[in-house]
Amino acid sequence: MKNILILAVASIYVLASGCSSDSSKESTTAPKSLVGTWELVSYMSDSSGGKTWIDHASNILYQKHLTPTHFTWISYQKDNDQLVGMGGGTYTYDGENYVENIEFFLPATSSILGQKINFTADFVDGEWHHRGFVKDFEFDVESAETVVVDSSRIEEMWRKVPAVAKNDTSLVGTWELVSYHEKEGGPEMSYPGFVKYMKLVTPSHFVWIQYNDDGDYISGTGTGSIIYDGKTYTENVAMIHPSGHTLTGATITFGGVVNANRWTLFAEKTVKQGQEIDSVYIDETWARYKKP
Numbered sequence: 001m002k003n004i005l006i007l008a009v010a011s012i013y014v015l016a017s018g019c020s021s022d023s024s025k026e027s028t029t030a031p032k033s034l035v036g037t038w039e040l041v042s043y044m045s046d047s048s049g050g051k052t053w054i055d056h057a058s059n060i061l062y063q064k065h066l067t068p069t070h071f072t073w074i075s076y077q078k079d080n081d082q083l084v085g086m087g088g089g090t091y092t093y094d095g096e097n098y099v100e101n102i103e104f105f106l107p108a109t110s111s112i113l114g115q116k117i118n119f120t121a122d123f124v125d126g127e128w129h130h131r132g133f134v135k136d137f138e139f140d141v142e143s144a145e146t147v148v149v150d151s152s153r154i155e156e157m158w159r160k161v162p163a164v165a166k167n168d169t170s171l172v173g174t175w176e177l178v179s180y181h182e183k184e185g186g187p188e189m190s191y192p193g194f195v196k197y198m199k200l201v202t203p204s205h206f207v208w209i210q211y212n213d214d215g216d217y218i219s220g221t222g223t224g225s226i227i228y229d230g231k232t233y234t235e236n237v238a239m240i241h242p243s244g245h246t247l248t249g250a251t252i253t254f255g256g257v258v259n260a261n262r263w264t265l266f267a268e269k270t271v272k273q274g275q276e277i278d279s280v281y282i283d284e285t286w287a288r289y290k291k292p
Contacts, residue, residue, distance in 0.1 A: 030095050030123055035172065037161040037205040038064045041127055044155035053157065060084075061239060063223070064158060065207050066091070067200050069289055070174045071100060072207055074223055076239045081248065083241040086218060087112065088209065096121065098130055104196075104215035111135070113215055117154070124157070131155040163203030168230040174289035175199040175263060181283040195219075199286060201226065206235055222247075233265060250277065261288035 040062035042053040056062055061076040072088030089103030098121040105113040112134055119132035134152050163169075177197035179190045191197055194213040199206060207223040222245075224238040233254045240248050250272040256265030267282035 030121065032095065033068070034066045034093050034098070034128070035068055035202060036066060036163065037202045038066070038128060038158035039161055040064070041157040041159050043157070044131075044153070063161075063205070065200050065202050065205055065223070067172060067174045067202065069291065070198070070200055072200060072209060074207065074221070074239070076223075076241075081239075081243040083221065083239070083243070086209075086221060086241075089215075093121070098132075102215075104209065104211045104218060106218045108216045108218075119154070126159070128158040128160070129156075130158075161204045164225075164227060166229065167203055167226070168228050169203050170230070170258060171201045171228055171233070171263065172203055173201060175201065175286035176289055178262075178285045178287050180285070181281075183281055184283070198289070246277075247272075247280070249273070252282075254282070261290075262286070263288070 040056050042055045044052070045054055059077060059079045061074065061078055064071060064073040069090055070088065071091045073086065074083070075085040076083050083106070085106055087102055087105040089101045091101065092099045098119040100117045100119070102112055102115050102117065115134060117132050117134055119130040121128065121130040123129065132154050134154060175198065177191065177199070179188045181188060195210065196213060196215075197208070197210045199208040204225055205223060206226050208221060209218060210220040211218045218241070220241060222237060222240040225236045227234040227236075233256060235252045235254070237247050237250050237252065247270065250270050252267055253269045253271075254265045255268050256263065258264075263286040265282070265284055265286075267280075270277055
């Protein structure tokens with residue numbers, strides 16, 4: 001179990017090589033907000049005795065996206081188009097302590113789902129350094145209960161992706177799908193209550209996630225960079241899960257209307273490798289997430 005948890009969360013998924021400098025650098029001032037998209041720079045492995053930073057491999061897209069209320073991280077192997085791991089939920093940050101509430105997770109069998117992970121967070125040369133522990137559970141046959149048997153350390157260094165200077169930031173936040181149309185002129189449809197469909201928008205990126213109410217099955221997700229001038233919204237798709245989707249690598253230009261906490265968007269044009277292609281019809285209405 002411990003090895004699975006480390007693989008899933010502590011960046012052992014990445015094919016790493018080389019080492020960075022010692023972690024004894026002086027911290028810089030913590031930001032008031034972590035909102036944005038972050039890319040993994042390096043991680044600390046338990047096998048190194050907690051003394052060596054390991055750089056993650058270039059063939060892995062490893063990002064963490066944060067809105068004011070939610071986060072998600074993605075580990076995606078670019079050379080074989082495979083989503084290796086993913087997790088997310090709500091979080092809190094007080095300028096020193098960063099806490100993740102894990103509400104969905106892939107692989108589905110991980111006991112990390114449902115945990116509240118407490119991190120200390122500081123900043124080294126502008127990079128976000130956080131460290132914490134996840135609990136390792138096992139089923140005890142004698143007591144017929146799930147018990148904590150160990151813990152796994154997570155220690156990672158992240159670098160923020162610069163926001164696009166001309167981007168309008170009014171869409172930044174967490175959105176929940178209200179309804180959609182499968183075809184033009186078709187009936188308005190919605191997913192059943194046990195299906196969660198969310199879109200997180202940062203100043204530079206988007207990510208959408210579709211998962212079941214228990215959070216132990218992610219049926220689909222996609223991510224990439226955005227451009228938004230206040231009228232036209234464009235997604236540059238870097239990854240879609242399940243793998244093999246024709247829109248991976250495409251640029252989708254949307255029209256739509258944003259009215260306070262309601263966002264209606266529809267696909268106008270999809271381009272891939274400089275050529276316009278046929279696209280899946282997209283006509284969706286989203287509502288901005290409200291805290292319970």
